[in-house]
Amino acid sequence: MSSPDSNPTFSLVGQMLRTPEEIARVLNSLVMRGEPIVSALSGGKLLFRSRLRFVDPGKAYVIVELGPDEAANRALLSRPRATFHAEPGGWRVEFAAANPRPTGAHEGAAGIRLRFPEIVAGHRRRENERAAIPPQHELRCIVDEAGVMPFDGTMANVSKGGIGFLQYDPEISLEPGTVLKGCRIESPGKASMVVDMEVRYSQLLTLADGRQVQSSGCRFLNLSPEETARIEELCGLKT
Numbered sequence: 001m002s003s004p005d006s007n008p009t010f011s012l013v014g015q016m017l018r019t020p021e022e023i024a025r026v027l028n029s030l031v032m033r034g035e036p037i038v039s040a041l042s043g044g045k046l047l048f049r050s051r052l053r054f055v056d057p058g059k060a061y062v063i064v065e066l067g068p069d070e071a072a073n074r075a076l077l078s079r080p081r082a083t084f085h086a087e088p089g090g091w092r093v094e095f096a097a098a099n100p101r102p103t104g105a106h107e108g109a110a111g112i113r114l115r116f117p118e119i120v121a122g123h124r125r126r127e128n129e130r131a132a133i134p135p136q137h138e139l140r141c142i143v144d145e146a147g148v149m150p151f152d153g154t155m156a157n158v159s160k161g162g163i164g165f166l167q168y169d170p171e172i173s174l175e176p177g178t179v180l181k182g183c184r185i186e187s188p189g190k191a192s193m194v195v196d197m198e199v200r201y202s203q204l205l206t207l208a209d210g211r212q213v214q215s216s217g218c219r220f221l222n223l224s225p226e227e228t229a230r231i232e233e234l235c236g237l238k239t
Contacts, residue, residue, distance in 0.1 A: 016176055016200065017120045020057040026093060026120045027055045027062065035086045037064065041075045043170040044204045044212050048072040048082070053111055060116040063103055076100050076112060083175050083202065094201045095120045096175040121176035121201050123217070139187050139234060141166060145194070146182025155185055158235040162220050162228070164197060167205070167213040174199045174216050187234045195231070196221040 017023050030037065031052045039048040046069070054063040064084075066073050076082055081098035097114035107113065139155040143166065153168035174180075178199040186192040197218035205215045220231065 015122060017122075018118070018177075020060075020116065023095070023117055023120045024055055024057040026122070027052055027095070027117070030086050030088065030093070031055060033088060035088050037084045037086045039076060039082045039084045040170075040173075040204050041072060041079070041082065046072045046075050048076045050112075053108075055116075057116055061113055062097060062116055063107060063111045063113050065109075065111050073112070077102065082114075083173055085201075085203065090124050091122055092124075092201060092203070093120060093122045094176050119175075119177040123201060139185050141186070142184040143168065144180040144182070145184050147180060155235065156215070158231060162223070163200065164218050164220060164231075166197075166216045166218055168216075170204060170212045170214050172214060174202050174214070176201055179221070180218065185231070185234060190234060193227070193230055193234060195223065195227070 017026060031054070034051060037050055037052060040046075041048055048067050048069070049072070050064045050067045052062060053065050056062070067076075077100050079100065081096055082100065083094065083096045085092055085094040087093075095117040096119070097117050099115045100112050101114075103109075103111045103113050141153045141155045142150055143153045144150050151168060151172060153166045155164055156167045157165040159165075176199055180197045180199065182194050183197055184192050184194050198221055200217045200219055202214055202216040204212055206212050220228075223231070
């Protein structure tokens with residue numbers, strides 16, 4: 001038997017994997033490496049910490065171990081779905097899974113069984129952290145204004161790679177692959193701009209004043225060169 005790949009699966013920077021084969025390969029890498037997985041619950045007030053134990057793309061389920069915090073275990077089991085992340089090396093891997101329930105007696109040690117994820121997202125954290133992004137204006141953004149449930153956020157930064165960084169209420173959770181329709185970016189003294197965005201990843205951040213916010217890296221969808229230049233103008237991004 002060959003040894004597990006020491007650098008498995010995490011080779012597609014900023015990509016979202018959608019086929020069961022690709023997703024299983026990533027998740028099995030986390031199993032083999034014993035990587036911790038974390039889910040922020042109740043707006044970050046509870047953290048479910050565990051490890052993936054078993055991945056079955058054929059029967060479309062995964063099993064995670066029970067975490068050491070009983071309150072977090074109960075909170076996870078009370079939800080219809082949850083978003084998890086792992087940070088193997090310099091990578092951040094994120095996925096959402098639905099229908100958590102206790103494992104049965106035939107499934108080994110007590111754990112939590114969830115539906116097989118539909119999407120796995122990944123990006124290399126070190127590249128993002130080291131990117132030289134000049135200071136920009138913080139802009140109000142009405143997120144998903146043309147969608148089901150709009151909410152207020154802040155566009156905190158825009159990279160030259162076409163990624164915007166939203167900050168918003170920590171009680172809201174945006175999963176990888178979520179498409180936000182008709183997001184209105186507003187800037188004082190300038191005309192607003194409406195764009196569609198796709199969520200690439202999300203994480204809880206603690207700001208300098210101690211407040212917690214959710215932060216999502218979002219890819220702008222179907223922008224023309226003129227619209228790209230307009231967004232950079234709104235954000236004060238120097239080219």
